[in-house]
Amino acid sequence: MLTSPYLNKEECKMKYYFSRIWAGILITLLSFSFTSSSYAIDIKLWDLSARQGQDEFYELLKKEVKKYNPDINVIVTEWENEAYKTQIQLALNGDDGPDVFFNWFGEDSARLARAGLALDLTPYADMEGGYGSFISKGWQDAGAVDGKIYGIANKAVSKYFYYDPAFFDQHNLSVPTTFGELIDTCKSIKAIDPSIVPWPMGNSERWKLNHVITMLNQRVVGAENTKADYALTAPDDELFTNPKYVEAWEKVVELNENCFNDAPNATNPELTRSMFAAQISPMMYCGTWCGGIFASEGFTDFKMFRFPRVEGGADDGTVGFLVAEGLQVSAKTKHPEAAALVASINVSDTMALADAELRGSLISNAALIDQMEDAPHWFTFYVNDIADKSGHVNVLDVLLEANVSNAYLDMGTEVLNGTKSPQEAMDFIRKVALEAKAAM
Amino acid sequence: MNKTQTNSIGFSLSSDRVSVIILLIPALIFCTIFIFIPAFWAIVGSFYSYGMTSLNDWKWVGFDNYIKASQDEFFWIALKNNFIIVFASIVLQVGVGTILAAILDRGIKYGKVIFRTIIFTPMVISSVAVSIIWLIIYDPNVGILNSILKAIGLPTPSMGWLGDPDISIWMIMIVAGWQNTGFMMVLILAGLQGVSKEVYDAAEIDGATGVKAFWYITLPMIRNIIIVAILITTIGAFKVFEFVYVLTQGGPSNATQVLGTYIYLQAFNLLHMGYANALSVVLLIIALILGWFQLKASRRA
Incomplete structure (x- = not known):
């Protein structure tokens, strides 16, 4: 402990302890800020509520995403159909909306793209874990507006x-x-x-x-x-x-x-x-x-x-x-790459198969249907019939x-x-x- | 001495004023954030055209949104429905509430608390839950209302209680009346209990009993309470949203549209935010006028 000629011993002691306390507080604050900035990336995902298999499906998605980036936490919120149609528009205009969100592909998704509320996902197609390697060009085009991909179709009804x-x-x-x-x-x-x-x-x-x-x-x-x-x-x-x-x-x-x-x-x-x-x-x-x-x-x-x-x-x-359905990414997301990754992993082989098996979805990654175990007869009918249609x-x-x-x-x-x-x-x-x- | 008193009084008044201002600040802050600023932006927005998904692209249209409202048949249907609801609510909620209150006050001797609680109970249930319960009651296929009518050989509406544009608004009124009559009853009952028993005794000597006493003694003495009840009902009827939204969503064919649901439709379904703002300003003006009446009536009461 250093002493000063202008302070008595007690005062020096006090100053020494105060300096240590301040240093402790600073180190603690700095460590907290490093912890929060370097690790957790929370990605808020909004989807419609489903009657079957949704919980298991999203638990699997969270695990799959962590395989690509362990720092990403996917936080899922489910909405009822009618409430969602209004809520999503309000949320996308606010500052606390979802990073990734469900939408019907058509005028609903295109309007958000034209208004600059949906992120252009074209650059993320070929990144590691990008949707480009999972779904066909035809299915990618389901989310296209003016030649750019603004949504990743994971299923159709x-x-x-x-x-x-x-x-x-x-x-x-x-x-x-x-x-x-x-x-x-x-x-x-x-x-x-x-x-x-x-x-x-x-x-x-x-x-x-x-x-x-x-x-x-x-x-x-x-x-x-x-x-x-x-x-x-x-x-x-x-x-x-x-x-x-x-x-x-x-x-x-x-x-x-x-x-x-x-x-x-x-x-x-x-x-x-x-x-x-x-x-x-x-x-x-x-x-x-x-x-x-x-x-x-x-x-x-x-x-x-x-x-x-x-x-x-x-x-x-x-x-x-x-009607093709899938996920779009908010243009306001603070983590565009992480959000695009979550939307992409949603159509990966593992997730597509789980989507079909757990939620009964008609998945965009159709090549995987044959791998489904014990597909119900109606599911096989849908898949074969859709493939057989002229348009x-x-x-x-x-x-x-x-x-x-x-x-x-x-x-x-x-x-x-x-x-x-x-x-x-x-x-x-x-x-x-x-x-x-x-x-x- | 006088000077000291004056100073003392002057100091005291100014300190009161400071206290009043300090006490008002939290309320003013909340009112500013949640009422004045949104109302200001609603007024500003009503002169522009923009949508929910194009919030940064406002186009100045002047009074076009108000002119559009004056030519919009569904706006007039909505406004007319609001007035129907006002009228029917006053009859159903205040009228029936007054009769029930009079019965509970002087008509029955036993079980007053039980009846009062039963009649008031719907008031504590959420309007959405009440609407869903009535949605099931009105259902044309499995609803209890149709079952009862069919069981006693009465006809049921072929388009359904909520599917027939001629009756659906009245069906909504019944639901609103079922929920809110209890509140009106309690309000008016409080007024009735303030009427001195001696007045009735004196009237009885003069030969005024029963309905006559109610008409000539009770009603004039609770006049101000009834005015307040009418104003509360009127303002509530203009703000009505959840009953209509849950039961019919303004349908069938806009037959049950009210200003609240029509503003919602324009803003969030059709994405006409500017127009929805103009309609909201109209509703705001109506609410302000009614609020002013309520304030005056409350002070008199």
Whole structure:
């Protein structure tokens, strides 16, 4: 201990101890700052909540990511579908949003890219653990906007008619291959027992019928004829004027009269799933997520068929409903490389296989499907059928501009309620489309 | 002596003023952060066009958003629905609440506490939970309401209670009334219990009993409480959101749209933030006018 000629011994002692205490505090603070800056990288990941296998899936993802970078902690938050649509937009504009987030690929993902809220992931394709080595060019393009990759597709959803083969066999009903046969099947089911709902429709959240009109537009109007209208690039005097659109709505009226339950606009979609799973209704149109739900409710002996072609329609019935889904990275993330790595590992061989096995997803890394052990029969059907389709159509509430999409959703309830005729519905949609186009 | 008193009083007043300011500061800070600044930006934003995903790209549009609102049929439907809810809430919540309070105050002798608790209970449940319970009750396929009606041979609406645009708004009103009537009852009951028993005794001598006493004695004496109850209900009816959002999301076909849900739709689904701001400013002005009335009525009460 040094002494000073200006201080007495006690004062020197005190100064010595104080200097040691200060040094201790400084070392502690410095060590804390080094610890936090050199190691942990927290990556917040937002996803929709899933009914099965999600916890195990994300536990595995956390482990897989750590194999590439042990400092990355993946923090997963799950959201309900409707709440998520709003919350993600708010969060991406704030400073505390997710680094990596789920999105539907189409207008929803492209809008975020155009607004500069989604990170361009093109430079990360070929890094170590990058998505470029896991998914095909075609699947990479599902997340592309203007030639750049703004999202990594890890799965897709499609829709099919599910039916109860035991009921069909018992009553000598055959699987309909045309829209006319579908209506006849509904009539036959009602003739067997008028209390049976042939095809339960729960449109209280509006999107259920939107999926049906998506397919009817495809079958009746066709992809070539809808393209310019959907993109709002058709000339004003032609925009949504094709009379086939009205014909598609007329098919909805036919379905409502012959197939659907009463009060579809007041019926919950989950209830209709249960009606089929409980074998109260022999048929329903549902997503590829439904197979697992039916199985979890105890019904596995169902079969599927495609949305039938419409007689005289523009589509031969080989084009299917398909919405790609995946992860995007926030442009505001403080760790772009780590976030891109997490989104990439999500489509790695290990994770893709786990996604298919644990969550029942139709994965983008399709080459791995053969490696699945004990794949349920519906899963094999989806995979084979999607591969067999000549093309795919995206759902209108994801594909269309927000105002036009909302108009289609609203007109679905109006047509089902009979408060608007098919022609009035299309007149309204055209009016909204013209306004939306003018505002672009 | 006088000078000293004056000084003393002067000093005391100024110290009170300082205390008042100090005590107000926390509330002012919170009000500024959570009310004044957002309200200011809502007013500013209402003169621009921008979306949720284009927050940095504001385009000046002047009064266009307000002109658009005046020409927007769904805005008028929403405003009309708010007024329907105001009217129906006053009848259902204040009216029924007053009758229930009068019954509990003077109509029954036993079990007052039990009845009061039962009627008040829905008030402590979250509005979202209440809405979900009623969603199940109203369900056209498995709901108990349809089951009861069918069991006694009565018809049920073919489009469903919440799917029929002509009745769905009234179905929402029943849910809101079921939850909030208990609160109105307790509020009015407190007023009734403040009415002196001697007044009723004197009225009885003059021949005013029962409904007559309620009409000529009770109602005038709790007039101010009822005014406050009406204003609370009116403001609540203009702010209504969760019942509509959970039960119908403004549907079917915008038939149950109210300002709250329509602003939400415009802001977060259709991404018209500027327009949503303009609608919010309209709602803010209505709320300010009603708030001013409430303040005046509260002071009189």
